[in-house]
Amino acid sequence: MKRVNWGLVGGGEGSQIGFAHRAGAVLDGKFRFVAGAMDVDPNRSREYGIRLGLSPDRAYGDWKEMLSGERDRRDRPGLVTVATPNNTHFEIASAFLKAGFHVLCEKPMTLTVEDAIELDACARSCNRICAVNYGYSGYPMVRQMKAMVSSGEIGRVRVVVAEFAGGFMADEADDDNPRVRWRFDPDQAGASAVSLDLGIHALHMACFVTGQRVTRVSSDFAHGVEGRRLEDDSLTAFRMSGGTIGRLWASGIAIGRTHGLTLQVFGSAGGLRWRQEHPNQLESTPLNGSTRILERGAHDLSPAAKRAGRVTIGHPEGMPFAFANIYRDLGDVIMSGMNGTDVDPLALDYPDSSDGLHSLQVVFAMVRSAREGGRWRQVVGA
């Protein structure tokens, strides 16, 4: 099996995101890890790359070194993942795109809409992939939701309810810790805390599953922990391009909700409900009928859901496998490009820079709406 060479910027030792990317990339054998610059400290970066099995000349001290070292190699990476701190995504992703690499960028794609517009345009003009790691969209049962909505199984989509509620911002003692405090400092974190960090995932899910864009928003940003300058709890009403009504709740102070990313979609002919914490089940209720529990791995799922699964029914698959599905999509698309073969249309569902841009445009519209007392704001570009 031919593989796509792969490089990683960021995601250094001990970081969960680094593990998740490496696992996601290698799991299906579609990628070969060939180059990396993973730590902010050049020596640690090189040393860690070597320990992970990179050849010493491709274990770089920083991303610029990596870019210049790799750009002219014949065996250079077919895909470079950017998993660095958020404020560096724009610069690094742009540089690799311009040098002709396909890129997978962590979310949020950039810190400003302006940068996102430029990066999206850059990807288009370079004719390169700029994928964005909204990794939850890789879960098989999320793909199943999308397929059911798309096929009309739940009829016209009336309402989508997206939540991302957790308690990891709930301990006020953490605000004495600079590693937490910066999140709520507009000078460091930008215009939003929980909405940009968590809410944006739920928002993308709503768009991904319905196949619609958000057109208008009305938001309330609030903080439950005294003294914070950015929101740790936000509520948003929205409307979508296909006429769907939207509801979004994002909270970092919801003690007990652990990692409460959920999506509910209600149409004229049925409703669907999914929870990230138990991702292998999807509840599906037809109008006037009983709820059915659809199981990942079942024989009657959509082709998209089947393609996104790996082990048999009843064996749970977890979050890193959702990530791996984004990589599998990218691997298939890049390989098709290399081989000049037709690409599997099911491989094209990965989130890209247009999704990264749109979700940022929505969050910034939410920020404006919240500042203006909940006034409905159009989403630019939608």
Next chain:
Amino acid sequence: MKRVNWGLVGGGEGSQIGFAHRAGAVLDGKFRFVAGAMDVDPNRSREYGIRLGLSPDRAYGDWKEMLSGERDRRDRPGLVTVATPNNTHFEIASAFLKAGFHVLCEKPMTLTVEDAIELDACARSCNRICAVNYGYSGYPMVRQMKAMVSSGEIGRVRVVVAEFAGGFMADEADDDNPRVRWRFDPDQAGASAVSLDLGIHALHMACFVTGQRVTRVSSDFAHGVEGRRLEDDSLTAFRMSGGTIGRLWASGIAIGRTHGLTLQVFGSAGGLRWRQEHPNQLESTPLNGSTRILERGAHDLSPAAKRAGRVTIGHPEGMPFAFANIYRDLGDVIMSGMNGTDVDPLALDYPDSSDGLHSLQVVFAMVRSAREGGRWRQVVGA
């Protein structure tokens, strides 16, 4: 055991609400059903009363007949329940209060805030109880939530999230049916559909459990079924008198959510979550700790929760028993009045006309906010 005589207006044959009130009233033996006017048709009303065991002279044809027949009896009802259509609550409840009866009124207490103000004032000036049947507040584990909040167990209450989502307004074919269509006709139903019908329950729960009033709201009213003139899905951000942030979602088109009344309360020291469909469990998570499943009937619950339970742990109690707890409260309070004894403070948690008034004031503020594009509106009187 002495009992309180009890009368019922409305809740005729085949109505669920009639059954629930009769069951709730008699379950603990605190009330004796002595008088009723249950059907809009006088003959059926009398006949049904007799069949339910009323003596023929107290099985009335309508509420006015009942009022004049009962007001001067020495054995007249100590409590009269008003379970008639919403647009008659005000007139009937007022009349009985003025005649010196204690009243339990179905929700919504009235159709306008003006009527609610007058009814509430009437109850005060008559020195009579005017309870309002927010029956879900009678669930033992809802009382447990209130007790835990009140005792400070979850710290300062930061966020309350209340939902009432079901699918019973989801079938657009029903809109051809006059029995459904009126709900979405402002001329018949008033200013709101799902918010006034379902949302108000969740709203009352948020107030009941936190012990706070709603002070400001920002709402989005929408309809997912084309052609409706009132909302079948609403989202509201709110603030409470104690500084708590609020979120309320009410939907009648959420296929699969059956009877999705839920309440989540998040404080600085812990979070609580409760679902009406599985009411005997309460999830409680301390800050940085594991979620505990509190069970109705457990030995370490609050006195308020213990008082509200009847059977041993692991034996589920259902919705009619929650109703019965409102009756038990009222029975205890009325009996104390009759006997001149001290009332158990735990009996005083039943919802009354001030709650009925407040929840209407909130819903009408929501209506105004929705009409004004989500602008924050003060809740009058809060």
Next chain:
Amino acid sequence: MKRVNWGLVGGGEGSQIGFAHRAGAVLDGKFRFVAGAMDVDPNRSREYGIRLGLSPDRAYGDWKEMLSGERDRRDRPGLVTVATPNNTHFEIASAFLKAGFHVLCEKPMTLTVEDAIELDACARSCNRICAVNYGYSGYPMVRQMKAMVSSGEIGRVRVVVAEFAGGFMADEADDDNPRVRWRFDPDQAGASAVSLDLGIHALHMACFVTGQRVTRVSSDFAHGVEGRRLEDDSLTAFRMSGGTIGRLWASGIAIGRTHGLTLQVFGSAGGLRWRQEHPNQLESTPLNGSTRILERGAHDLSPAAKRAGRVTIGHPEGMPFAFANIYRDLGDVIMSGMNGTDVDPLALDYPDSSDGLHSLQVVFAMVRSAREGGRWRQVVGA
């Protein structure tokens, strides 16, 4: 509505079972509580009866007094419930049956098979009802299971798995308490502890839902708490008259299982699963299909399940309502007898003395099998 007069023996003040019987009897208005002897102390017994609203001449000091006081009254009870300690069931139930009363007897019906045979024969020869309160069989979704099995919806019934696991015998400190210790003393409790107390419920459920009798058993009786002389945990393999394979686990030391009565039935065309702690849902899985969650109150349930429900879908009903269904069945049957009308066939599913006898025969066969090292034993009479 005419009512059946009703009398209660046992179930004194503070006893849960007394409350459950009184609530079950009066809930639907089919019975009028007219006579009782509820406490072992004659004075308390009379005083408590009066407090519960009995007329003083029918508030008796003991059951014999009640029998002689009631037997010749024209308004004597149409049904007498026997909810006294287990070792008195036989004598009291026999006496009332012989005097021509219909009887509802708490479980276990008797302490020995010999007594059960005699009581069952007595009921037959007297042509009186001797119902036995396997109250869990009154749950609407248990009736739904029975109806689905009976209609062939799950095909040939291959396996039934019944469990009753709880932790209320788990605290070894309780064994110092005479109120617990007697349970494990063969001289006081008879041949079995947990199997006769809990297991027998699960066993009856297996028979009730499949419509079969148990023919053979192989049991292991064990005790997890040292020093006990009777079993607190038992496992039984069995076979049924229709060829179904059976598995039964009963445990009193299963900490965390609260009131873990569950039933699973697997046929050639589908499987069903039900849990007492969440009794309003039934999981139903067709062969090679997805699991459906059937909800009490849904429009497409069997007539038997619909008849056993009271409130609309999504409003939970609890255990006392299951009891009440046994009473409703008995009320309908007795009223039909009084009126000479045809009885609703759906009213005939209450458990009676033949069920009470059979379940005892099974438990005693289990005792013998356990004593003989798990040797398969025929169930006498099956």
Next chain:
Amino acid sequence: MKRVNWGLVGGGEGSQIGFAHRAGAVLDGKFRFVAGAMDVDPNRSREYGIRLGLSPDRAYGDWKEMLSGERDRRDRPGLVTVATPNNTHFEIASAFLKAGFHVLCEKPMTLTVEDAIELDACARSCNRICAVNYGYSGYPMVRQMKAMVSSGEIGRVRVVVAEFAGGFMADEADDDNPRVRWRFDPDQAGASAVSLDLGIHALHMACFVTGQRVTRVSSDFAHGVEGRRLEDDSLTAFRMSGGTIGRLWASGIAIGRTHGLTLQVFGSAGGLRWRQEHPNQLESTPLNGSTRILERGAHDLSPAAKRAGRVTIGHPEGMPFAFANIYRDLGDVIMSGMNGTDVDPLALDYPDSSDGLHSLQVVFAMVRSAREGGRWRQVVGA
């Protein structure tokens, strides 16, 4: 990072088990896949190996070729996984062990106790690891259960209840299919069907978590599908070396239970419950207390559970990661051996040939007990 070279026998294209092993081995970067003989057809075997990235000289046509090709290489595998059909495990595993390779063998380790004894002895005399892939024991929350039991947190272990119930043998139409039919043919499948295939996993879990061996069994083997010659449903009572009472149910005809592997452990001070289908949660109930939901990734888990996890709390990990934990253990142990360093004691919990032997001895004692009508049988060697 140095890696252990790894070879794979069996697990050819399209097999789930092959994917799971390859994913498990490479996930943490501890192994490098260097040699394989994966298909029964030599040409396909070589071709598939090359496609998976093996160098052509190490992509073998069969295991004998692989053994002779690898045995004298300096870079030969440090671990060889045997994932071939069950009847070949003994021969292949023995051959590799004798040639000095460490081996990970799929379950059941062998088809007879005699072979298992010999293989276990072979591993000991060769001083090589012969691990057995009871992969479910790699789940973090199963390790947590073991740690809690071992630390005494639930007191003396009274009862363990192990289930493995699924519906994949439920469709009788499949019995016309030779790929299914052989399972129930004693000439092909040996002495047991579901007990040896599914039950043995649950059995191993019971031993793994309690740290005890099974000493005695009493079994009932039954078939729910007519015409089968081996059991598709079995029930076993057992006793363990530490005095624990055991219950085991294995079924292949439990429609709706999907992959129903569960373990419940009840001690004198608490109870634990775990389900494979939702493996990231563990229910823990202290005596007389409320149930707590322990979450994989929580900060207060045991070191063994923490070591077995990879991503943060609330992000589910699935079955392949459990497999990967067995590989991680083996990688650490083998690497320690190569480096002459101390091994992490937490790495020693992988199941080995003594576990493989014991679980087979138990299943064969179950077979004998079932044949002898449930008579209690000693487990040889226990």
